[in-house]
Each structure stands twice: as C-alpha cells, then as structure tokens.
Amino acid sequence: MFKDSQIYVAGHTGLLGSALVRKLKAKGYKNLITRTHDQLDLTDRRSVEDFFCSQKPEYVFLAAGKVGGILSNKTYPADYLHTNIAMQDNVFQAARKAQVKNLVFYGSSCSYPKESLQPVKEEYLLTGPIEQTSQAYATAKISGIIACRVYNEQYQTNCFIALIPASMYGPGDNYDLENSHVLSALIRRFHEAKVNNIPDITLWGSGKPQREFIFSEDVAEASIFAINNVDSMENHHYNIGTGIDYTIKNLARKIADTVGYKGNIFWDTNKSDGTLQKLLDSSKFMSLGWMPKIDLDEGLQTTYQIWQEERGK
Numbered sequence: 001m002f003k004d005s006q007i008y009v010a011g012h013t014g015l016l017g018s019a020l021v022r023k024l025k026a027k028g029y030k031n032l033i034t035r036t037h038d039q040l041d042l043t044d045r046r047s048v049e050d051f052f053c054s055q056k057p058e059y060v061f062l063a064a065g066k067v068g069g070i071l072s073n074k075t076y077p078a079d080y081l082h083t084n085i086a087m088q089d090n091v092f093q094a095a096r097k098a099q100v101k102n103l104v105f106y107g108s109s110c111s112y113p114k115e116s117l118q119p120v121k122e123e124y125l126l127t128g129p130i131e132q133t134s135q136a137y138a139t140a141k142i143s144g145i146i147a148c149r150v151y152n153e154q155y156q157t158n159c160f161i162a163l164i165p166a167s168m169y170g171p172g173d174n175y176d177l178e179n180s181h182v183l184s185a186l187i188r189r190f191h192e193a194k195v196n197n198i199p200d201i202t203l204w205g206s207g208k209p210q211r212e213f214i215f216s217e218d219v220a221e222a223s224i225f226a227i228n229n230v231d232s233m234e235n236h237h238y239n240i241g242t243g244i245d246y247t248i249k250n251l252a253r254k255i256a257d258t259v260g261y262k263g264n265i266f267w268d269t270n271k272s273d274g275t276l277q278k279l280l281d282s283s284k285f286m287s288l289g290w291m292p293k294i295d296l297d298e299g300l301q302t303t304y305q306i307w308q309e310e311r312g313k
Ligand SMILES: NC(=O)c1ccc[n+]([C@@H]2O[C@H](COP(=O)([O-])OP(=O)(O)OC[C@H]3O[C@@H](n4cnc5c(N)ncnc54)[C@H](OP(=O)(O)O)[C@@H]3O)[C@@H](O)[C@H]2O)c1
Pocket: 010, 011, 012, 013, 014, 015, 016, 017, 036, 037, 038, 040, 041, 042, 043, 062, 063, 064, 065, 066, 067, 083, 087, 106, 107, 108, 109, 164, 165, 166, 167, 168, 169, 172, 173, 174, 181
C-alpha cells in the first residue's frame, strides 16, 4: 500500500475498524474511505456494487460484521448467519469486480472445533464440531475464510487475506452487559461496583478457564502488515494472537486492579465453565515478522482510561 492509496475501512465505527483508522492515519495513509452503517448497508448488494464502482478502493479492510455475546448469538442466530454472509458475499463480489488489490477479512476463533488441541493451529479448522451457541456466527465466518481461499484459487490472485484474531479488546469496545464479551463486561461490572461501593462481586464459573486477548490496535497493525507482506503469505488463513493466555480469575484480578475495585471477588462454581482453554497458535504469522506490541496490563489501562473519557467519567 502506498501512502496515497485509496483504502476503504468497512466498519470504521467499531472496535477493530476504529483501531484500523487510527493506525492507518498514524502511519501516514491519507486517502481513507469510510461509510457508516446508515450511509452504506453492506447487506444491500446493489448499494455495495455502486459504492465500489464509484469509489474504486484499492485496498479493503472488512471490519464490518455482526458481532455479539452468547445471549445475543443464542437469541438471533439467523441474523448472525444471514447478516455476516450477506456482507461478506456482497463485498467480496464487488471487490473482485472493482479489481481491488487486497482485501482483509476477519474470521473468528469460535470457528475452530470446540474440543481442539491447544494451541490451535490453522489446519485444525473443520476437524471437529464447533461450539453450539455461536454455531451460526461461526459458520458464516468459516464461509468467509473459505471464500478468501477459493476466490484466490479461482481468479489466480492473492487479493483475499483471511485473518483469525484472538478475542479483541480496546477503545470503542461494546460494554452492553447483554451483548458484550467477557473482558469489556468485567470492566463495566468492576467499575460500577467501585462507584457504587459494592463490597463484593460474584462471577460465573470457577475462574479456571484460560483465554487469550489481543489489543485491537495490534490486530490493526497485523492487518496492515499482512497487506504489505502479502507476497510472503500462503493461500490460507492466519491466526493473530499474542500466544499468551490468562485464567479468567487472573483476568478479573487485573481488571479489578486497573479499575481500582477493592472489594471481594467470589466465584459461583454452580455455573458452567465452558471450554477450558482457547489459545491460538500464531507462530505462522509471527514467522513473517509481525509481533504484538501491547501487553494485557497496558492494554487494559488504555482501554479503561478511554472508556472513562468517553463516558465523561
Ligand atoms: N471482537 C472480537 O473479539 C473479534 C474477534 C475475532 C474476529 N472479529 C471480527 O472482526 C470484525 C470486527 O469486529 P468488531 O469487534 O470490531 O465489531 P464491532 O465493534 O461490532 O463493529 C462492527 C462494525 O460493523 C458495522 N456494521 C454492522 N453491520 C453492518 C452493515 N450491515 N452494514 C455496514 N456496516 C455494518 C458496525 O456499525 P454499526 O455499529 O453502526 O452497526 C460497526 O462499525 C468482525 O468481522 C468480527 O467478526 C472480532
């Protein structure tokens, strides 16, 4: 990518999209194209085609998607399946017709088998049953990952890049208690417990499951790195993680410290724990020369500080 390339960041108001815009601007990329959901509904094929025809983006980061927590995934599985597949399909087709040079698509670690060997290697995709609660979302993501590979094969290009990030967090995350991921939900719960002087918090499960978290700006860096190093990449998806996982207990302690919550933390072991470990093997992508830069402590500090600023404290 050149500094004056036309770069479309789809989903620029979201967690990853906003990180991409910040990173691209900081690196001096000048011609960023963005559209809000209201301005361009990516599930509307005609509008997407017209947009690509008129704007002629050279590079695309497809950070738009329907993303949510367990409850939302369980309640609206058809929406997760349809919306994500429609967006991907429309954007891939339009990008191909408009001769986009590179497009980065984001898959999800929940597309890997639920009982996978750890750490999870790229080749474990489609080797076993996936988690039931997010099956619809994960299936849409699998179709996007496969689409990248087969578009490249059929059209003899290396345009389409599929990255599978670990669980992301950072500025602009979703803090809705019904719809958020574990890390942002914990930030909100500990913050509210602190300001309301609640002496103890009870969290679900034993706290023993281990999870990997990556700062959104590290994924943005990885995405830009991928486009700029596409000639060294093979035609398959790549995991993007830190290689470090934390128990939920450890994560909760770190968040309590970041937020300044001094109360007690209890664990409701009557609630199920879910998968015991989810850790990506990101060595293939790291071997190309990319490394994450922000550790969990620093990322949590930044995330909490920006969330407070956004809420007006
Ligand atoms: N968050 C994670 O931990 C994680 C991990 C792995 C992969 N991913 C993938 O990374 C991508 C970005 O995730 P994220 O967490 O940044 O999501 P996010 O914060 O929910 O942002 C999604 C973005 O997509 C936009 N959008 C949704 N539906 C749209 C539509 N029909 N037309 C146009 N824009 C639409 C949203 O706009 P509105 O808000 O206005 O609807 C928002 O800007 C997704 O593909 C996700 O599956 C995320």
